[in-house]
Amino acid sequence: DVKVTQSSRYLVKRTGEKVFLECVQDMDHENMFWYRQDPGLGLRLIYFSYDVKMKEKGDIPEGYSVSREKKERFSLILESASTNQTSMYLCASTIQESTDTQYFGPGTRLTVL
């Protein structure tokens, strides 16, 4: 059974802080994704990665960066958190050959004060 884990379920940070959100998957998936989910806006893709050290911008990359040093781990970084980055952050992974079943982590609810 695929398992995607995220480092925190809830996180509270202050404006200007550097924030790291970690995601780990245990199924040797090539592709990993970071989304944010906001009411009325749905899931929006921030960044994705199709291999170690590879990254691609999604639809809303501004204010974020990512790191993929190991295949199983994909980190989302907020260099200087702002209040408009308060959101639910969801990580997902999928095997290289398929675009269908994305397996999601439980999400991190980030609040920036």
Added chain:
Amino acid sequence: RKEVEQDPGPFNVPEGATVAFNCTYSNSASQSFFWYRQDCRKEPKLLMSVYSSGNEDGRFTAQLNRASQYISLLIRDSKLSDSATYLCVVNAVGFQKLVFGTGTRLLVSP
């Protein structure tokens, strides 16, 4: 225009009812279509893929109309446990990227 559009609902139905959701997509080159289910405060999970010929999984039936660029999900004999948000998902043309609709909320009451 949004790439994927859904009626946000909520759809309030009694147990045992049949309910249908529609979703429209804007990119005619889209090739893969899915319905995901998301429970309150949980992550989305794949419910079913949608094939051109239509497909059924128990009480759930999904259909695709390429000419009109919409997909549908029909739930028969609704259960309380069907209460959730249903996300319409379409692949974006390009590298393995999915576009999610904002979801349709279903509430099934006793």
